[in-house]
Amino acid sequence: MAIKAVPAYTAELTPEGSQYPLPSTPQILPVTPEMASDWLSYRNHPKNRPLSKGVSAKYQRDIESGRWREASPEGLIFDTDGYGVSFQHRMKALANVSADVLIEKYGEPHLSFWIFPNEPREIFDVVDQGYKRTAAHLLRVPYATSLGNGARHLAALSDGDRWGMPRFPKITTPEIVETFHAWPELTWYIKDVHGASLDADIPIGPHAAVLAQAARTAHRDLIPEWLEGTRYGLNLTQVDARLHLRRRFHTGLPAGKGKRDQAYALIVKAWNAYVNDEPVTVLRHMSTEVLPRVDGFDFTKQVKAA
Known part of the structure; x- marks a missing residue:
């Protein structure tokens, strides 16, 4: 069953162009495919690793089959400028999933994620999500x-x-x-x-x-x-x-x-x-x-x- 959460948005950390602001504090938020696509387009830092189609496809299969664990402690991490540190493969997968599938498998047209905003960019070297940093x-x-x-x-x-x-x-x-x-x-x-x-x-x-x-x-x-x-x-x-x-x-x-x-x-x-x-x-x-x-x-x- 999907975890209900009420967004508490602030525009403080939003890079120019993004329609979906980040929260000001760590919390669980519902993320829709539209939000995922937006964040992937506007919040993907240019120095992040190349996106792996294989990894995002694996996540997409997990989501579409109903195997995805919502609100995992392995949350989406964003730096002090609002750009993603660890998020891109999960957001690519979610962006490719239809709302109808999410409703069928999770009861809501979104997935819930822990969001960690305002983290120092230096933690890129020590976090290891999805497509592993070699x-x-x-x-x-x-x-x-x-x-x-x-x-x-x-x-x-x-x-x-x-x-x-x-x-x-x-x-x-x-x-x-x-x-x-x-x-x-x-x-x-x-x-x-x-x-x-x-x-x-x-x-x-x-x-x-x-x-x-x-x-x-x-x-x-x-x-x-x-x-x-x-x-x-x-x-x-x-x-x-x-x-x-x-x-x-x-x-x-x-x-x-x-x-x-x-x-x-x-x-x-x-x-x-x-x-x-x-x-x-x-x-x-x-x-x-x-x-x-x-x-x-x-x-x-x-x-x-x-």
Whole structure:
């Protein structure tokens, strides 16, 4: 059943052109499709993320099927100038729903939302509604997507599950950003790691994560030489771990659930062989093996030290 609420409007925060003012204080308000369309047209800040048609379509299906939860604490947020901070995908969905459908499913030609006006625009970095803000949206540094991928691997590895990275898909954006700031080593070699991906198909995320750990070991000085060999493959012997790593990724990894763990494990094994001057004839990792540790680095000790 729809939640009844009496609007208490004020024009104080209304951007020019909008026909529907915002309330002056946080409260639950009925929002019609016409209001949603108006707010989307006049209150969508130009620096907001691009609108995702897929996300708004998903919300629209939820609304039209009667699954939408009204007056959720995840309200519509507007800044001190009356522009939306977190609202656009829900408003796009509502704007596309007919009043007849709303009456049929919710008993009223509107949906009720918590409205939070007059919030500082800085909270854009920490609210996460609908179309998720990726780490790249928040890091705002060169190679942000690649760095976010490396940080996600490090966050998943820090759980200590050496049979794999089962929490990898569940790592949140704030956790990625926090991990990035805790690991400045990620940025030290990212340009060459990115180049190794372009030239030798070595995946960026696990490679960046391995070298970030290696940078905290006694083998750090070997990283530039490692990167030169893995990226360009020049003058490498047949038993050089870098050559085998390049070949392994050139041929591609078999698709499947363990592909991410296998990619990470192969890079670690090649790195460990390289720094210990061990000849390599075959580079592989079996699904029955635990994930290898970067030689000289232990996440358990790292956590205890922190």
